Amino acid sequence: MRYLVTGASGGFGGYALDWLLKLAPKEDVVGLIRDPGKAGDIEAKGAEARIGDYGDIDSLKRAFESVDRLLFISGVPGNRQQEHANVIDAAEECGISFIAYTSFAHADLVHNMLSEDHVFTEARIVQSGIAHTFLRNNWYLENETTLFKHALKTGQLVYMAGEATVGWALKREYAEAAARVILAGNQPEVMELSADPTRYSELAQALEAATGKAIDAVDMDEAQFIEALRDEVPEQAIQGMIGIQQLIAHGDLEVKSDDFVLALGHSLVGLEDAVKETLGSQHLL
Structure with missing residues (x-):
């Protein structure tokens, strides 16, 4: 094979x-x-x-x-x-x-x-x-690195998604699941790979616990979001981030599924530890 x-x-x-x-x-x-x-x-x-x-x-x-x-x-x-x-x-x-x-x-x-x-x-x-x-x-936790950097600098995790949830997990976990599926070759036709649905306010709590720094979750409108990031992020990149925030706010990443654990054969890394790993890989810790 x-x-x-x-x-x-x-x-x-x-x-x-x-x-x-x-x-x-x-x-x-x-x-x-x-x-x-x-x-x-x-x-x-x-x-x-x-x-x-x-x-x-x-x-x-x-x-x-x-x-x-x-x-x-x-x-x-x-x-x-x-x-x-x-x-x-x-x-x-x-x-x-x-x-x-x-x-x-x-x-x-x-x-x-x-x-x-x-x-x-x-x-x-x-x-x-x-x-x-x-x-x-669902969504790689590493995709939030820009917002993490801003949060560690300012004490604010800024976002536009309201109470919508995301199934954040580490890229390596998604990749492991993919490898195990290709080896098995007999998995369901569709697998919704998502960690537990989590709000940005909960992500801010995990970031605070992971770093020991006070982090506030701040839900913003588009103008506020642009203003918060304009000195750190190129305008085109901010527009891309806004698009992602809008689809999250719409509920497009709100998934409740056990497929991820089924594919892996074991549990996912907890959110606080996953945040620590992401920050460490980006040399932010």
């Missing part, structure tokens, strides 16, 4: 590759990368490195030869639908028997700036007839 992880030199893909190398024979693990210069890093871990680009279907067909199961990590926005179609078409032509795809929370129920490409990709995978599991990831 050969397992291939796309985006193997990235953060998520690197974590997933590491887990597969722990859980499966190393000779069965393949990492897909775009940059040939990174092949040595993949091979040093013990995996086979193959070169392929989502925008080049012929490279994907070469890379997918002799692969049985594919961990398909979603690409970056832009030309994502065509690129994802290339991955699926290449997988179908090469006879891949199972795809685990990193999708978005409640992808079939929400309509936001992040969900459309995932809805398209899920539909194409279904159309391909390849057995699959959609890993509908």
Whole structure:
């Protein structure tokens, strides 16, 4: 059984590759990368490195030869639908028997700036007839690093989401779940991967406990949010953060599910410890 992880030199893909190398024979693990210069890093871990680009279907067909199961990590926005179609078409032509795809929370129920490409990709995978599991990831705790930095500087965790909840967990936990699913190959068609629903006010409490610093949760309107961050964050990045805050406020990340623990086979890291780990990885502690 050969397992291939796309985006193997990235953060998520690197974590997933590491887990597969722990859980499966190393000779069965393949990492897909775009940059040939990174092949040595993949091979040093013990995996086979193959070169392929989502925008080049012929490279994907070469890379997918002799692969049985594919961990398909979603690409970056832009030309994502065509690129994802290339991955699926290449997988179908090469006879891949199972795809685990990193999708978005409640992808079939929400309509936001992040969900459309995932809805398209899920539909194409279904159309391909390849057995699959959609890993509908909630939100990486690491995505809040900018707000954490601001909070540690000012004593205020600012947000715009009101009482809406998010299923924050560590990126490495989502990646471990993905690796375990690709190894099992017989998980449900859809897995909503979400930690316990948590408000920003509760996240502020975890940040305070993790650092020993007084942190207030401050729910703001858009103008206040921009003003709070304008000296630390580029305007374009603030606009992206506002979009995320709006979809959270709409309830798009409010998920209650046991699928994450089912996929992992163990409990998730507690929120305070997860915050400590995130801050440590960003050298903020």
